Amino acid sequence: MNRRIIGYYNYTVLLTYLGMVSACVGLFLAIDGKSWLSVWCLMFAGLCDMFDGAIASTKQRDDNQKRFGIQIDSLCDLIGFGVLPGVIGYSLSDNKLFAGFSAIFITLAAVIRLAYFNVLEENRQKEESCHRKTYLGVPVTTIALVLPVIFMLNVNGVIVNTLIYQAATLLVGIGFLTPIYINKPQLPGKLAIITVGLLEAVSMFCFGHPV
Numbered sequence: 710m711n712r713r714i715i716g717y718y719n720y721t722v723l724l725t726y727l728g729m730v731s732a733c734v735g736l737f738l739a740i741d742g743k744s745w746l747s748v749w750c751l752m753f754a755g756l757c758d759m760f761d762g763a764i765a766s767t768k769q770r771d772d773n774q775k776r777f778g779i780q781i782d783s784l785c786d787l788i789g790f791g792v793l794p795g796v797i798g799y800s801l802s803d804n805k806l807f808a809g810f811s812a813i814f815i816t817l818a819a820v821i822r823l824a825y826f827n828v829l830e831e832n833r834q835k836e837e838s839c840h841r842k843t844y845l846g847v848p849v850t851t852i853a854l855v856l857p858v859i860f861m862l863n864v865n866g867v868i869v870n871t872l873i874y875q876a877a878t879l880l881v882g883i884g885f886l887t888p889i890y891i892n893k894p895q896l897p898g899k900l901a902i903i904t905v906g907l908l909e910a911v912s913m914f915c916f917g918h919p920v
Contacts, residue, residue, distance in 0.1 A: 717777045721765040725778075725785050728757030732789035739793070739800045745913075747797050748860050752910060754789035755853025758782075759899065766840070779830050783823040790849040791819030794856050794881075798874035801863075811875035811882075818882035819849050844891045847884030854902070855881055857909045865916055 735750025765778055795812025802808035829845065859877050862868040894902060 717774050719768060721768050721778065722781060724757045724761040724764055725782050728754040728761065728789055729785035731757065732793045735793050736796055739796045742800065744797060744801055748857050749913065751789070751793055751797065751853050752857055752906065755850050756906065758786060758789065758850050759902065775834060776831060779827055783827050786849050787819050787823055790852050791816040794852045794878055797856065798878050801874055802871045804872060807872065807875050811878045815878040815882040818885040822846050822849060822885040842893055844893060846887055846889065847881065847891065849885060851884065852881045854905060857913060861912055861916065
């Protein structure tokens with residue numbers, strides 16, 4: 710089929726792309742030393758990722774469109790929840806050697822986790838039409854809830870050692886690669902996650918002053 714531009718374009722991928730744009734802006738802000746704003750971008754990317762799958766399920770798609778959706782979602786997740794958290798931690802750390810190692814580790818862990826997920830998901834969709842019920846390994850979006858908490862504790866003096874960012878990214882990265890089954894959150898679980906995110910957002914706005 711001749712195309713004027715490669716790819717599949719419909720409303721089901723818009724939120725995924727929006728999350729990726731937010732992650733890229735977060736990278737620029739972290740490099741410029743505007744960590745407070747970069748953490749906001751991380752949280753917004755996490756919010757986009759929470760709902761992009763639900764939006765995609767509202768449209769009837771052929772096999773190629775579904776496979777494209779799987780790939781594009783993981784590629785965008787790599788930027789938002791692999792590269793961005795590592796760069797935020799690196800920008801805030803005084804120990805650049807350890808910060809660089811932890812940034813590389815969480816990015817590599819996210820690459821492996823997402824690629825493995827893609828293989829499993831494509832195989833699953835060939836065998837069954839129902840929605841996925843479990844995840845293997847900690848979802849990469851977990852870092853979007855963990856890192857803002859660490860940031861809040863650090864900027865308010867509860868935790869003064871910036872190595873906490875590297876420790877957090879290392880632990881979450883290990884979680885990406887740990888072969889444990891985690892139930893996919895249903896409506897109550899999603900509401901709980903949204904509530905936590907809202908509390909973090911209010912705390913960030915009220916107490917998470919820029920650093």
